[in-house]
Amino acid sequence: MDKLTISRRQLLATAAVGTVGAAFFGAAPASAKGAGKDSKGFRLTVLGTTDTHGNVLNWDYFKDAEYDDAQHNDVGLAKISTLVNAMRAERGDCATLTLDAGDTIQGTPLAYYYARIDPITGAKAPIHPMAAAMNAIGFDAAAIGNHEFNYGIETLRKFQSQLHHPLLCANALDWNTGKPAFPEFVLKKVRVGDHQGHSAGHRHDDGNGEYITVGIVGLVTPGCAIWDKANLDGRIKFNGIVEQAKIVIPKVKQAGADIVVVSCHSGADTSSSYGDALPWPENASTLLAQQVPGIDAILVGHAHLEIPQRFVTNTATGKQVLLSEPLKWGERLTVMDLDLVSERGRWQVASSSATVLNANTVSADEKVLALVAKQHEKVRSYVNGVVGTSTAAMSAATSRYEDTAAMDFINYVQADAVKKALAGSPSAGLPILSIAAPFNAAAAIPAGNVTVRDVAGLYIFDNTLLGIVFTGAQVRAYLEFSASYFKQVSGTGPFTPDQLTNAVTPTAPNGTPDYNYDIMGGLGNSAATSLTYDIDIAQPVGSRIKNLAYGGAPVTDDQQFVIAINNYRQSGGGNFPGVKTAPVVYNAQVEIRQLIIDWVTAAKVIDPTAFASQDWRLVSAGQPITITG
Numbered sequence: 001m002d003k004l005t006i007s008r009r010q011l012l013a014t015a016a017v018g019t020v021g022a023a024f025f026g027a028a029p030a031s032a033k034g035a036g037k038d039s040k041g042f043r044l045t046v047l048g049t050t051d052t053h054g055n056v057l058n059w060d061y062f063k064d065a066e067y068d069d070a071q072h073n074d075v076g077l078a079k080i081s082t083l084v085n086a087m088r089a090e091r092g093d094c095a096t097l098t099l100d101a102g103d104t105i106q107g108t109p110l111a112y113y114y115a116r117i118d119p120i121t122g123a124k125a126p127i128h129p130m131a132a133a134m135n136a137i138g139f140d141a142a143a144i145g146n147h148e149f150n151y152g153i154e155t156l157r158k159f160q161s162q163l164h165h166p167l168l169c170a171n172a173l174d175w176n177t178g179k180p181a182f183p184e185f186v187l188k189k190v191r192v193g194d195h196q197g198h199s200a201g202h203r204h205d206d207g208n209g210e211y212i213t214v215g216i217v218g219l220v221t222p223g224c225a226i227w228d229k230a231n232l233d234g235r236i237k238f239n240g241i242v243e244q245a246k247i248v249i250p251k252v253k254q255a256g257a258d259i260v261v262v263s264c265h266s267g268a269d270t271s272s273s274y275g276d277a278l279p280w281p282e283n284a285s286t287l288l289a290q291q292v293p294g295i296d297a298i299l300v301g302h303a304h305l306e307i308p309q310r311f312v313t314n315t316a317t318g319k320q321v322l323l324s325e326p327l328k329w330g331e332r333l334t335v336m337d338l339d340l341v342s343e344r345g346r347w348q349v350a351s352s353s354a355t356v357l358n359a360n361t362v363s364a365d366e367k368v369l370a371l372v373a374k375q376h377e378k379v380r381s382y383v384n385g386v387v388g389t390s391t392a393a394m395s396a397a398t399s400r401y402e403d404t405a406a407m408d409f410i411n412y413v414q415a416d417a418v419k420k421a422l423a424g425s426p427s428a429g430l431p432i433l434s435i436a437a438p439f440n441a442a443a444a445i446p447a448g449n450v451t452v453r454d455v456a457g458l459y460i461f462d463n464t465l466l467g468i469v470f471t472g473a474q475v476r477a478y479l480e481f482s483a484s485y486f487k488q489v490s491g492t493g494p495f496t497p498d499q500l501t502n503a504v505t506p507t508a509p510n511g512t513p514d515y516n517y518d519i520m521g522g523l524g525n526s527a528a529t530s531l532t533y534d535i536d537i538a539q540p541v542g543s544r545i546k547n548l549a550y551g552g553a554p555v556t557d558d559q560q561f562v563i564a565i566n567n568y569r570q571s572g573g574g575n576f577p578g579v580k581t582a583p584v585v586y587n588a589q590v591e592i593r594q595l596i597i598d599w600v601t602a603a604k605v606i607d608p609t610a611f612a613s614q615d616w617r618l619v620s621a622g623q624p625i626t627i628t629g
Contacts, residue, residue: 041341041350042192042212045091046261047084047098048326048334050301051145052077053107055329056133056372058364061109061383062456062593074360075329077133078372081365083333083357084137097188098138101301102145102220102265104130105159107329107462109452110372112594113379115151120158129372131162136368141186143218143263144169145301146589149228153235168218168263171244173237181236185217185252192342212340212347215257217248221266221302223282226274227589240280241266245292252294258347259296259338264288267303268310268323273466273571274584286312289321296349297336300325306332309354324354332356383452387597390606394445396458399438400485400514401497401627405612406443410436410458410592411521412611413599414564418467418586419523427469427562427585431550432523433531434564435478439515445606455600459593461515463566467586472559474578475520476545479533481577483544485517486537486618493626500537500618500627507575516574520563525613527552538620546622566592 055076060067067075088096105111110129114120120128134142144167148156160167160182170184189211222238241264252260267283274282281287285300289312300307300323307325314321326332336354340347396406411434419432443457470478487503489495502511523529534546548555562585572580600606618625 041339042347043091043095044190044212044214044259044338044340045087045096046297046299046334046336046338047087047096048101048263048299048324048336049077049080049099049330050101050265050299050326051103051304051328052080052100052130052330053103053147053328054105054111054130055108056110056129056368057376058359059376061379062453062460064380064384064453072360073327073329073331073358075331076359076364077130077137077330078364078368079359079362080330080333081133081137081368082362083359085365086362087333087335087357095190097140097190097214097216097261099216099261099263099299100134100139100142101263101299101325102143102218103147103301104134104142104145105155106147106150107591109383110375110379113382114375115155117382118378119155120162121154125158126375127162128159129375131159132371133368135162135164136365136371139163139165140188141166141168141216141218141263143167143265143299143301144172144182144220145265146221146224146227149224149231149236150589152231168216169220170217170248171219171222171239171241172224173239175233175235175237178237182218184248185215185255187252187255187257188214188216190214210342213256213258215252215255215260217245217252217260217262219245219262219264219266219288221282221284222278222280223272223274226277227587229588241284242287242291243280245288245295249292249294259340259349260294261336262288262295262298263301264298265301267305268300268307268325269303273567274587277584285323289323290315293317293319295321297322297324297338297352297354299334299336304328306356308334308356320352322352322354324356326356331359333359383456385451386449387452387455388450388600388604388606390445390447390450390608392608393447394606394608396438396443397441398497399519400441400501400517401618403519403614403616405608406445406458407436407438407519408521408525408612408615409445409606409608410434410596411519411564412524413596414465414592415521415523416599417465417590417595418562418564421586421588422467422562425585427467430469430560430562431529432467432564433470433475433520433550433561434523435518435520435566435569437515437518441514450600450606452597455597456593459596461566461568461593463568463592464589465586465592465595466565466567466570466584467562468565468570468579468582468584470561470563470578470582471557472555472561473557474582475531475555475561475563476548476557477577478518478579479520479535479545479548480542482518482520483535483537484541485512486535486544488540489537489620489625492620492623494628495625496629497627500625505541518569518574518576519616521615522550524611525609530613530615531555532615534617534619534622536619536622537625546619562586
């Protein structure tokens with residue numbers, strides 16, 4: 001772990017100063033907007049995380065090394081703890097609240113291990129490492145995220161019981177009664193002392209002094225109903241975020257809240273990945289701010305975006321609502337400053353501001369490290385442990401220019417998962433195809449023993465799996481677009497790989513990256529379920545796909561197929577044609593990497609002869625190309 005440190009003064013330098021003035025760090029503003037001569041002021045600081053996804057330590061379990069990325073981000077609650085402690089020391093523990101906006105117990109081998117390998121619901125009943133870390137930090141409340149339902153209600157309930165703070169979700173309703181399945185909100189009291197300043201507030205109600213009552217509401221994207229249908233049907237249903245907030249926010253006000261902060265696991269920009277399957281959008285935080293009066297600030301989650309500060313005008317009141325979303329995995333901590341004024345005994349927000357702090361500026365909290373040290377080592381042993389064997393070695397080294405068993409394996413597992421999920425549905429009878437990109441040339445499955453890390457190397461991104469419906473014409477158009485990855489050549493070579501791949505295109509002036517070349521395959525190596533095609537790179541882009549066939553018969557334009565596809569591609573990543581508007585028939589938000597690990601763990605043996613076949617090839621004017629080097 002790195003040992004970089006940050007001083008309290010540095011923290012203040014990075015924190016946004018409220019519009020009332022730089023001097024107002026809890027002190028009464030001299031002339032806050034709307035404040036009369038008898039008014040007094042107080043600064044409440046709301047700290048926020050979201051989408052931590054099982055990250056406690058700054059560790060990449062699949063690499064078995066400290067986490068790092070191109071931007072040199074750090075991850076994990078241990079670093080967030082250091083930031084939170086520093087902010088509480090500066091602003092006053094009693095004048096801060098710490099919230100989370102969901103997606104906590106899924107996303108890393110650490111989280112998976114305590115859901116499936118040594119489950120918190122099991123006989124040993126270990127405490128979930130995320131619960132241990134959050135308790136040590138001292139969160140005041142957290143919202144439920146959609147991924148909280150991935151491991152079933154029993155696991156979620158156990159996790160809930162281990163937390164020292166409430167787990168909120170106002171729009172998750174009991175299937176039969178329609179009553180809240182989780183707490184809708186919580187009221188937190190902050191006592192304002194005789195001297196306004198960062199040490200003026202008090203957490204505990206001792207019956208003396210003046211209090212600010214903060215209502216904290218939790219909401220989640222209703223897409224949970226689709227993504228975790230198997231875990232939720234008959235047990236929990238969902239109302240729309242805006243629709244439920246219109247019911248709950250007045251209740252919070254009636255309960256005595258002066259200020260209302262919503263922890264909302266739903267992105268800021270209105271969109272949905274589930275089309276018309278539900279009447280409400282997946283990402284509704286902006287609509288929430290616009291359409292529901294009485295909200296002062298929203299901690300946003302779900303979208304994995306960084307939005308330090310955004311203001312949205314409520315259409316009913318004209319009031320500016322503050323939104324902030326910190327980056328995923330504990331890479332950032334949101335700091336929202338609400339500058340409050342009291343007039344005639346009523347507290348309200350005079351102005352507000354927000355920023356985010358970067359976890360890579362601090363060292364990890366030793367207290368949190370110690371809490372999870374044994375669990376961390378158990379999981380390291382797990383990912384380095386053998387989960388199966390392979391009858392033959394598989395390498396992805398040549399996958400960008402020739403058909404390989406490694407890519408066939410990914411496509412087989414994806415297609416098989418979608419096929420099983422669609423059983424009994426209207427789409428069950430459609431042929432299944434799958435796409436995979438050769439984005440890790442170093443990936444290799446050895447012959448013999450195979451570890452979790454070996455399998456994870458085949459799929460290095462955190463993509464989830466969807467199923468969409470394509471026509472035969474759309475399959476062809478998709479493959480034509482993918483084939484623009486190759487440079488146009490004449491003759492059959494021999495060529496080096498670099499003479500053929502990473503072509504410059506109008507949208508890729510520096511060359512098409514490997515991850516934007518998709519290989520499409522059928523379900524296994526059976527002739528009846530195989531997709532076969534040639535890519536003739538002597539031809540111009542748009543005219544390269546030849547001999548496209550499924551089950552040995554030419555693909556017709558009006559044929560229908562289900563395509564197993566990752567969420568990055570389906571949402572428009574790479575600008576592939578047809579994907580964003582194609583009907584979605586499967587979206588359980590299952591991580592593809594974990595899906596492959598689970599498949600090997602269950603099957604025990606990887607036998608390439610069961611799924612590998614020659615499905616596509618590069619040709620020039622119909623003749624096979626020779627590639628060397």
